[in-house]
Amino acid sequence: MKLILKRIHTHFYRYSVAFFFLLVWPVLYFLSRRQSRYKHINGFRRFIIFCSTLISGIFFNIDYEAPVDWKRTYIICGNHTSNLDVSAINLAVKNNHCFIGKEELLSNMVLGFFFRTIDITVNRDSKMSSFRAFKTAAERINNGVSVVIFPEATIPDDYPPTLYPFKNGAFRLAIELKVPIIPISAPNTWKVLWDTGSKYGSRPGICDIFVHKPIETAHLTIDDADTLRDEVHEIIKQKLQTA
Incomplete structure (x- = not known):
């Protein structure tokens, strides 16, 4: 019975997202044709997230380790265990931003719109696709748009x-x-909705999100990339273990 209720909740949440998306779709379509689309489309994405999670009983507790200068451009890296991670980061990040995600998301009615307009898709099995995705990401960053990347490149199959x-x-x-990295830790979004919720369903609850202080990269060289990667991994790992 408990699993049935959790699956009902998942369907309710999904239909809520679809409802609020369709409610603002005409405006989104108009905005997608404008040059300044990132700010406005992200604003409406936040509206869809806020409304759909609110009526589903899902809330986000976002904690910042230090004040963030949102006038700067960043690469934002978080752990990934739930579709709610995207929602959480969209609420936590206060500047123009886009996500890099798998191209399969183009078939999703809601996510597909955002990936066709402001986000970046990648075929994880193609090196050429990865090259193009990161080239596009570099162009976005140079134009003042922060980029959100989940460096695990997938939602883990393990449960928990x-x-x-x-x-x-x-x-x-x-x-x-030479842009800073902001690590973001999401220790318990999977407890509310793991992956897409198709297997274990979802439930009302509070998702804790921790935005770590930015890590500067201006003094680093390409030879430091692996060290930086390991540093960010350890920061997030430690937070997940202690949260």
Whole structure:
């Protein structure tokens, strides 16, 4: 019975997201044709997230280790155990930003819109696709748009989830462009909704999100990419273990 109720909650949450998306779709479509679309589309994405999670009983407790200067551009790296991680980061990040995600998300009615307009897709099995995705990410960063990357590159299959090793693409890019990295830890989003919720369902609850202080990269060289990757991995790992 408990699993049935959790699956009902998942469907309710999904339909809530779809409802609020369709409610603002005409405005989103108009905004997607404008040059300044990042600010406005991210604003409406926050609206969809806020409304759909609120009526589903899902709340986010966002804690910042230190004040963040949102006038700067960042590469944002978080652990990934739930679709709610995207929602949490979208609420936590206060400047223009976009996500890098797998191209399969293009088939999703809601996520597909955002990946066709402001986000960046990548075929994880193609080196050429990865190269193009990071080239696009570099262009966005140079134009003042922060980029959100989940360096595990997948949601872990383990349940409860464990933190997978990080790929180093995000860290090489940060060093090449001399932009800071912001690690973000999400220790318990999986307890509310693991992955897409299709297997274990979801439930109302509070998701704790911790935004770590930015790590500067201006003094680093490409040879430091692996060290930077390991540093960010350890920061997030420690938070997950102590939260």
